[in-house]
Amino acid sequence: MTEPVPAEGEASPADPHLAPEPAPTGAEGIAQLAAAARRVVDTVVHADPPADAALLAAKLHAIADEIAGSGRISPPRWDNPEHNRDHNPVTGAANPLAPPLTVSADGTGGVVGTATLGFPYQGPPGHVHGGISALLLDHVLGIANAAAGHRAMTAWLRVSYHRPLPLLTECTVRGKRVSSEGRKIRATGTISTGHGTHVSAEGLFVAVRPDLA
Numbered sequence: 001m002t003e004p005v006p007a008e009g010e011a012s013p014a015d016p017h018l019a020p021e022p023a024p025t026g027a028e029g030i031a032q033l034a035a036a037a038r039r040v041v042d043t044v045v046h047a048d049p050p051a052d053a054a055l056l057a058a059k060l061h062a063i064a065d066e067i068a069g070s071g072r073i074s075p076p077r078w079d080n081p082e083h084n085r086d087h088n089p090v091t092g093a094a095n096p097l098a099p100p101l102t103v104s105a106d107g108t109g110g111v112v113g114t115a116t117l118g119f120p121y122q123g124p125p126g127h128v129h130g131g132i133s134a135l136l137l138d139h140v141l142g143i144a145n146a147a148a149g150h151r152a153m154t155a156w157l158r159v160s161y162h163r164p165l166p167l168l169t170e171c172t173v174r175g176k177r178v179s180s181e182g183r184k185i186r187a188t189g190t191i192s193t194g195h196g197t198h199v200s201a202e203g204l205f206v207a208v209r210p211d212l213a
């Protein structure tokens with residue numbers, strides 16, 4: 001079957017980058033920029049050095065200058081939960097470094113998220129860098145604590161790597177608060193695929209002091 005040919009000046013529905021869309025505002029606009037930046041990073045990681053690398057780099061700098069020209073938000077604070085949610089490096093739709101992992105309640109008191117990690121997150125060939133796995137677990141355990149009513153900082157995190165975690169494969173990240181004793185909270189979590197558990201973690205978290213919360 002042949003695709004219908006768009007009239008001159010009309011975007012092809014087959015090309016999502018050309019499809020006309022209403023101008024985004026606020027968080028939606030930043031998320032759209034972050035998604036494009038994520039694609040640039042993924043493309044750069046894959047690229048053979050192009051002959052016109054200097055020209056392309058200058059164009060990217062010009063785009064960054066244009067984005068910066070619209071102003072900067074002030075540094076995030078504990079009292080700005082939306083900022084933390086949108087800009088964090090794991091689930092943050094507004095952060096190009098975030099895969100992003102999408103997290104929700106798992107129905108048993110914990111939280112669960114999924115992500116497919118590409119080459120920007122590579123450690124061993126074809127597999128996810130161990131530090132990235134630790135990052136995902138640290139954050140998901142933090143969300144599990146928050147979901148259980150505790151905003152807490154990581155005091156320590158013990159990560160066990162059971163088998164290499166493949167790139168470009170959907171993985172499931174789970175976290176659950178297991179106990180609380182005063183301000184000390186313990187949480188555990190795993191990263192798994194259809195092949196079983198690849199990484200597990202347990203951590204001690206300390207609830208943010210009331211004067212900082």
Ligand SMILES: CCCCCCCC/C=C\CCCCCCCC(=O)SCCNC(=O)CCNC(=O)[C@H](O)C(C)(C)COP(=O)(O)OP(=O)(O)OC[C@H]1O[C@@H](n2cnc3c(N)ncnc32)[C@H](O)[C@@H]1OP(=O)(O)O
Nearest residue numbers: 104105111138139142143146147153154155156184206209
């Ligand atoms: C279903 C959807 C749900 C949606 C929910 C949406 C909301 C989401 C919202 C938000 C999620 C965000 C998720 C983010 C996650 C990020 C996690 C990170 O990366 S955190 C950055 C890395 N961690 C640091 O930088 C900490 C640095 N360390 C410190 O700041 C302090 O040392 C701290 C806070 C850990 C403790 O300091 P003190 O002064 O407040 O408290 P003291 O008195 O020292 O300790 C309290 C108790 O904890 C023990 N403790 C402290 N640190 C310990 C350690 N390292 N090992 C063992 N015990 C320790 C102490 O011995 C003490 O125990 P005794 O009460 O005496 O029994």
